[in-house]
Amino acid sequence: MKLYKSFLCGLILFFSALSYADSSNTNQGSNSGNSKNNEKADHTCDGNWINPITDVCWQCLFPMSIGDTQVSQGSSSLPDTENPSNAIQQCPFPPPIFRRVGIAVGYWEPIxxxxxxxxxxxxxxxxGQKIGGLKRSKVGKATKTAIENTGVFYHTHWYQYPLISWLKLFSDDLCMQGGDFDIGYLSELDPMWNNDLLSIFVNPEAIIFGNPIAQAACIVDALAAEAYLPLNPLFWCAGGHGSVYPFTGAIRTEASGMNSSVLLSERMNFKLHRQGIITDTVPYNTAVCFSGQNPIVPKDRYRYHLVNPTADANNCYPYGRGVMRWQAGKEMPNSHKNYGHLIWRKRNCVVF
Structure with a gap:
């Protein structure tokens, strides 16, 4: 039996190697005209695991509120959003209880x-692990010479990260995002992320806002995000980072790698809202009992901070706030342009 298993394993390895060699030769022949481009696109994959103690900005949980009364500002001066006016809320409940009375609380959670x-x-x-299995996927680029296009392309991944649930900071599961750490979205598997025309299916309004007048309005949003919070009515703007449209990994002109990474994180956030994958709570009486989909991201209810290549655990920033004030010293000149950001969301809920 052992001899049979050894023979079978050897046979599998032989045919696997033969298949790999054949596919390599095929790819080499079909891509001979692009060999130089492929060499340039062979970037290094690196990164770090997130330490939930030292790499997370725990002061970003604040401000905390009960009703519309702020009970803790924490050690930061981060701005807060609107909260329900009543601290006591009545929420629907299945029979025979029908109604439950609870306390409306508000805080910020990493999601x-x-x-x-x-x-x-x-x-x-x-x-910095690389997952195999794809024979070919579009490789990102970044060119900065005067004779080349200065556009860039990045892939983006979205992980579910319910840190508050792991730590059991609340006893009520309705007041925190549940679940496990999981990969929620891979842009490599989404053909719309690589193609501006295909992305029109999920963001048709991009045609309306792709003009100089609409983009000039983003100056106001950028100033608002720098001073306090972004403006939700200007939903097509990502503050000082640029435009959220189209929902692809392409950026026409790159100001810096950090700026591009934040912009694409915000684009992915908006894209997943549009596709109904992310839910939000609302800061209104009675409605605070529920959460639901929103096709337009409520920008003022999101924050971010850097976790890769260098964790910035001392600060977090509102959606759309520029990177100029914090990007210095966070990236080395020989960086391979691999970034990670922790996304925070405002949660209003009722504790029973």
Whole structure:
């Protein structure tokens, strides 16, 4: 029996190697005209696991509120959003109870982590591991010479990261995001992320806002995000980072790698809202009992901070706030442009 198993394993390995060699030769022949481009696109995959103690900005949980009364500002001066006016809420409940009375609370919770990378299937926040299985996927680029296009392309991954649930900071499961750490979205598997025309299916309004007048309005949003919070009515703007449209990994002109990584994290956030994957709570009486889908991301209810390549655990920033004030010293000149960000969301809920 042992001899039979050894023979079978050897046979499998032989045919696997033969198949790999054949596919390699085929790819080499079909891509001979692009060999130089492929060499340039062979970026290194690197990154670090997130330490939930030292790499997370715990002061970003604040401000906390009960009703519309702020009970803790924490050690930061981060701005807060609107909260329900009544501290006591009555929420529907299945019979025979029908109604439950609880206390409306508000706080900020970490919900997701994003990878932004030029290397397909490079899991930056999983220690820089690369997942195989795809024969070919579009490789990101970044060119800065005067004679070349200065556009860039990145892949983006979205991880579910319910840190509050792991730590059991609340006894009520309705007041925190549940679940396990999981990969929620891979742009390599989404053909719309690579194609501006295909992305029109999920963001048809991009045609309306792709003009100089609409983009000039983003100056106001950028100033608002720098001073306090972004403006939700200007939903097509990502503050000082640029435009959220189209929902692809392409950026026409890159100001910096950090800026591109934050912009693409915000684009992915908006895209997943549009596709009904992310839910939000609302800061209104009675409605605070529920959460639901929103096709337009409520920008003022999201924050972010850097976790890769260097964790910035002392600060977090509102959606759309520029990177100029914090990006210095966070990236080395020889960086391979692999980034990670922790995404925070405002949660209003009722504790029973």
């Amino acid at each position: 997701a982590v994003t990878d932004v990378t030029r290397n397909p299937m490079c899991m930056v926040n999983l220690g």
